Structures are given as C-alpha cells and as structure tokens.
Amino acid sequence: MNVFSRIVTSALLMAGLLGFAPCHAQDAPVALGSQSVATEALKKDAVCTRCHDESEARPVLSIYQTRHGNRADPEAPVCTSCHGISKQHVAGGKTTGPASRPAPDVLFKAKGGAYPASSALVQGEACLACHKDGKRTHWEGSQHQSRDVPCSSCHSVHVKSDPVLTKVTQPDVCFACHKSERAQTHRLSTHPLDAGKMACSDCHNPHGSTGPKLLIKNSVNETCYTCHAEKRGPFLWEHSPVVDDCANCHTPHGSTNAPLLKARTPWLCQECHSGDHGAQVNSGANLQSGNLTTANGANPLANAAARAQMTGRACLNCHVLVHGSNHPAGSKFQR
Ligand code: HEC
Numbered sequence: 126m127n128v129f130s131r132i133v134t135s136a137l138l139m140a141g142l143l144g145f146a147p148c149h150a151q152d153a154p155v156a157l158g159s160q161s162v163a164t165e166a167l168k169k170d171a172v173c174t175r176c177h178d179e180s181e182a183r184p185v186l187s188i189y190q191t192r193h194g195n196r197a198d199p200e201a202p203v204c205t206s207c208h209g210i211s212k213q214h215v216a217g218g219k220t221t222g223p224a225s226r227p228a229p230d231v232l233f234k235a236k237g238g239a240y241p242a243s244s245a246l247v248q249g250e251a252c253l254a255c256h257k258d259g260k261r262t263h264w265e266g267s268q269h270q271s272r273d274v275p276c277s278s279c280h281s282v283h284v285k286s287d288p289v290l291t292k293v294t295q296p297d298v299c300f301a302c303h304k305s306e307r308a309q310t311h312r313l314s315t316h317p318l319d320a321g322k323m324a325c326s327d328c329h330n331p332h333g334s335t336g337p338k339l340l341i342k343n344s345v346n347e348t349c350y351t352c353h354a355e356k357r358g359p360f361l362w363e364h365s366p367v368v369d370d371c372a373n374c375h376t377p378h379g380s381t382n383a384p385l386l387k388a389r390t391p392w393l394c395q396e397c398h399s400g401d402h403g404a405q406v407n408s409g410a411n412l413q414s415g416n417l418t419t420a421n422g423a424n425p426l427a428n429a430a431a432r433a434q435m436t437g438r439a440c441l442n443c444h445v446l447v448h449g450s451n452h453p454a455g456s457k458f459q460r
C-alpha cells in the first residue's frame with residue numbers, strides 16, 4: 126500500500142469529500158501495542174456488532190477470520206471504514222426492516238431487496254481508499270469500472286475465504302457474467318482452468334490494464350510468453366503470424382480442435398495460404414514435373430499422392446515447426 130495515496134485519501138476523507146470514516150490507520154497512535162490496537166478496533170466495531178452478529182442469514186462476523194478482520198493490524202478496516210459512519214442507521218430502532226432505519230451509508234450487496242445497493246462508484250471509493258494502487262492502478266476507465274461492475278460483484282469479504290482469490294473457485298465467479306467463456310473452457314482442448322491449475326487472472330487483470338481485453342501484459346503475445354517463453358524465439362526463420370498475434374491461430378479459452386486451434390489443419394493454414402502451395406503442387410503439371418524439391422534434394426511432394434497434404438494434420442507432417450525454425454535450411458519450417 127502506497128503511503129502517499131493513503132495520505133491524500135485521508136485528507137479527502139477528513140474534508141468529508143468521500144463521506145466515510147477515515148481509515149483506522151490514520152487515527153491510531155503509532156506507539157500502541159497490537160493488543161491495544163485490537164481492543165481499540167473491536168470497540169469501534171461494537172457500534173455495529175451490538176446488533177449485527179453471526180446469527181444473520183449471511184453472518185458478518187466471519188470477517189474476523191480474514192485479513193480485514195485482523196484486529197492486530199492497524200491498517201485493517203473496521204466496520205465503518207467500508208460501510209461508512211452510518212449515523213442514522215445506527216440511531217434507528219432495534220426492529221427489523223427498512224422502515225425502522227435508513228440504510229447504512231455504503232451498502233454493497235442488496236440482500237432480499239430491503240435496501241437498494243449503493244452505486245458502483247460509492248462502493249468503489251470505499252474500497253479504493255485503501256486499495257487504489259498496485260493492481261488497481263488502471264481501474265479507472267477499465268472495462269469493469271466503466272460498466273459499473275463493483276468490487277463486491279467479484280469479492281466477498283464476509284466469508285473466511287473469498288472464492289475469487291482461489292484458483293479453483295475463481296472461474297465460477299467470472300462465469301456468472303461471462304457465459305460464453307464458460308462454454309469455451311468446457312471444450313475438448315483448454316487451458317487447465319477446470320483443474321484449478323490456472324485461473325483467469327493468470328492472463329487477465331480484472332482491475333484494469335494497459336493491454337487489450339484486460340490482459341496482464343501489453344499484448345496477447347507478451348501475455349502468452351509469460352508461460353510459453355520458448356515461443357518467443359528468437360528464430361532464424363520467423364513465421365510472421367506467430368510474431369504478430371498468437372490468436373491468429375489459437376483461441377485462449379477452449380476449442381474443439383487440439384491444441385487450442387481456431388480451426389483444424391489444413392483449413393487453419395489455408396485461411397492465409399489459399400491456393401499457393403496447394404494449387405501449384407496439386408496440379409498435375411507440378412506433380413509430374415517434380416520440380417518442387419527440398420533443400421537437401423528430396424522431392425516429397427512429387428512422391429506424395431495428390432492432395433496428400435490436404436488430409437488430416439498433413440501440413441504439419443512436413444511443416445513441423447510452425448512457430449519458427451532455427452535450422453539453417455528451415456525457411457519453410459520443415460525442420
Ligand atoms: C440498533 C441496531 C443496529 C445497529 C447499531 C446497526 N444496525 Fe445495521 N441493521 C440493523 C437492522 C435491524 C437492519 C435490517 C435488517 C433486515 O431488515 O433484515 C440492518 C441492516 C444493515 C445492513 C443491510 C443488510 C441488508 O439487508 O442488506 C448493513 C450493511 C448494516 N446494517 C450495516 C451496519 C453497520 C456497518 C453498522 C455500524 C455502523 C450497523 N449496521 C449498525 C440494525 C442495526
């Protein structure tokens with residue numbers, strides 16, 4: 126957490142611009158031992174916990190089992206850091222129902238429609254008071270922020286373990302809104318998302334990024350290279366669509382064509398190499414003339430049955446190094 130942004134935030138809070146209680150960190154004397162920090166924080170929580178406890182349909186006290194509820198941490202929020210001072214709410218009677226009291230200043234998830242949830246902006250400000258930097262540097266203007274997807278649509282803070290922070294459970298949080306990606310990851314060929322070995326956040330920063338599609342890096346390729354470094358090269362013979370964009374041939378989430386190919390060969394290759402090799406090589410004239418030879422003098426195409434290169438994985442049988450070659454005679458990616 127960046128100290129400067131905290132100070133700025135704190136000044137804004139003091140000025141009442143954000144309308145929340147200042148973070149506990151600012152008003153706690155530094156010299157206090159963690160024991161008294163904890164006691165002090167619990168005292169502040171009592172404003173709320175005298176009415177709200179574990180007996181509710183969605184228990185609130187489990188927050189004490191999370192890092193937010195670590196009362197020995199002077200930086201950790203108290204109830205009012207997130208929900209606001211909520212004066213009128215606190216002053217209301219002890220009875221149930223919105224008629225008895227206005228909603229708290231910041232309400233994250235509407236429960237049963239008693240109160241409407243606060244706007245995504247108000248919710249975001251409450252969290253960003255402490256989490257503005259780091260991975261949230263590009264939150265402002267990001268796809269999620271600009272479509273009013275609040276922090277709380279991905280994060281659950283009153284449970285012991287926030288599902289979106291765990292690789293195995295994270296995709297389901299995203300799939301609540303991204304149905305077509307859910308379908309794709311259940312296809313034959315996928316990244317190991319279901320197995321919990323990978324998460325959406327290995328490629329995406331849901332909080333915003335400088336790259337396209339919320340990718341963690343500036344481009345698709347840079348993102349892929351974080352794990353598939355060997356595909357970066359450098360190669361003596363580069364295949365230009367590979368250098369350009371892995372997504373020319375691959376789809377990241379899932380495909381019916383292994384390995385994660387947008388189409389099956391030869392069609393995949395023929396999207397760009399239409400005619401060329403196919404037309405010339407398959408024409409009777411070329412086959413008979415046998416004038417197409419490899420660098421070492423072999424003549425594979427003349428010996429191959431007509432259209433042999435069109436069947437199944439055929440292109441790949443000869444052009445085995447589609448990502449690039451370092452062999453001096455590998456200009457056609459056969460070696
Ligand atoms: C005097 C009792 C009392 C106090 C003190 C109190 N609340 Fe409430 N709060 C209630 C009642 C009653 C409801 C309505 C619950 C219902 O209708 O099911 C409620 C509702 C809420 C809700 C909305 C839950 C929902 O239905 O979506 C939130 C959030 C909340 N309180 C937070 C707080 C916070 C934070 C504090 C401390 C600043 C606080 N409350 C203090 C009694 C209290």
Ligand code: HEC
Pocket residue numbers: 170173174177183184185186188193202203204205206207208233234236277280281282283284
């Ligand atoms: C880190 C910010 C944060 C802190 C601290 C926090 N809350 Fe919440 N609260 C939330 C969010 C976000 C939700 C929405 C539900 C969820 O994420 O689990 C929520 C939901 C609630 C609800 C509605 C019930 C529900 O589960 O939806 C109540 C009541 C509540 N909080 C009371 C409290 C009390 C009492 C405290 C202090 C012990 C507290 N909150 C501390 C962020 C916070």
Ligand code: HEC
Pocket residue numbers: 126148149150192193198200201202203206207251252253254255256276277280282287290
């Ligand atoms: C008063 C400051 C403060 C506020 C407000 C606050 N947090 Fe935090 N948050 C912390 C601290 C301190 C930690 C633990 C240390 C860290 O990760 O930096 C933390 C940790 C987290 C983590 C990581 C938890 C983990 O287990 O690693 C998430 C996620 C998070 N906060 C989300 C939120 C969301 C969402 C909100 C708003 C609903 C919020 N925070 C509001 C201070 C705050």
Ligand code: HEC
Pocket residue numbers: 249252253256259260261264269274275276277278279280289290295326330331332
């Ligand atoms: C679209 C879903 C989504 C939204 C919206 C979202 N987050 Fe997250 N958040 C995640 C995921 C996934 C992770 C874990 C992977 C990671 O760290 O990037 C995470 C991790 C975090 C962490 C812990 C890791 C760290 O950066 O220190 C914090 C804190 C956090 N989020 C705060 C926020 C705040 C504050 C907001 C709202 C301004 C927010 N998040 C909105 C999905 C989301």
Ligand code: HEC
Pocket residue numbers: 268269272274278279289295298299300301302303325326329331337338339340
């Ligand atoms: C509450 C619904 C919701 C949740 C949950 C959610 N998203 Fe989104 N997401 C959206 C909306 C709305 C957009 C912007 C509109 C669009 O492009 O579909 C978006 C956009 C995106 C984009 C950028 C698409 C583009 O065209 O630039 C990515 C990537 C993304 N989300 C990933 C995730 C990931 C990863 C998670 C889980 C950690 C997640 N989302 C959770 C609603 C959600």
Ligand code: HEC
Pocket residue numbers: 296299300303306310316318323324325326327328329338340345348372377378
């Ligand atoms: C291996 C990296 C990787 C993983 C893991 C991954 N994505 Fe993506 N995602 C991408 C790339 C790359 C793109 C851009 C694709 C393109 O440009 O054709 C993308 C695009 C998207 C889009 C925008 C789709 C569109 O039509 O524009 C959404 C939404 C999305 N991803 C959500 C998710 C979700 C949800 C998960 C987790 C289940 C996830 N992604 C996991 C790499 C990944």
Ligand code: HEC
Pocket residue numbers: 314315316317322323327328345348349350351352353371372375376377383384385
């Ligand atoms: C976070 C690490 C990571 C990132 C980033 C990543 N991958 Fe992967 N990729 C993997 C893992 C793990 C496997 C599975 C390897 C295995 O099963 O042996 C894999 C497998 C693959 C496969 C083979 C799939 C199969 O069915 O055998 C392809 C193709 C692939 N990735 C392409 C990409 C592309 C394109 C990108 C960029 C959009 C990308 N990967 C980004 C980790 C990653």
Ligand code: HEC
Pocket residue numbers: 346349350353356357364366367368370371372373374375383384386441445447448
């Ligand atoms: C011109 C189309 C094309 C482009 C562009 C492309 N690939 Fe591939 N990729 C393939 C084909 C075809 C296969 C299957 C090769 C095989 O089965 O022998 C493959 C296989 C893979 C595999 C799994 C087998 C292996 O070689 O490890 C990974 C991982 C992979 N590609 C990653 C990438 C990455 C990362 C990029 C971007 C840097 C990329 N690919 C760009 C066509 C392409």
Ligand code: HEC
Pocket residue numbers: 364365366373374390393394395396397398440441444447456457458
């Ligand atoms: C997105 C378009 C695209 C796709 C898909 C594609 N290529 Fe290419 N390929 C190119 C471009 C562009 C060149 C460079 C042509 C040049 O230098 O004249 C090239 C060059 C080649 C070359 C070397 C040509 C030469 O004259 O040196 C071979 C061999 C080749 N590709 C095979 C394949 C195979 C096999 C596939 C399918 C796995 C494939 N390509 C998929 C665009 C593509």
Ligand code: HEC
Pocket residue numbers: 391394395398401402403417418419420425426429433434435439440441442443444457459
């Ligand atoms: C039986 C082996 C074999 C098969 C199958 C094959 N090729 Fe080739 N291809 C070659 C050889 C050898 C060369 C190099 C010819 C030369 O050096 O003049 C070549 C050259 C190329 C070239 C460079 C331009 C040209 O026409 O000379 C492209 C592009 C190409 N092949 C694409 C493909 C595609 C696409 C497929 C699948 C539809 C395919 N090849 C199937 C062996 C094969």
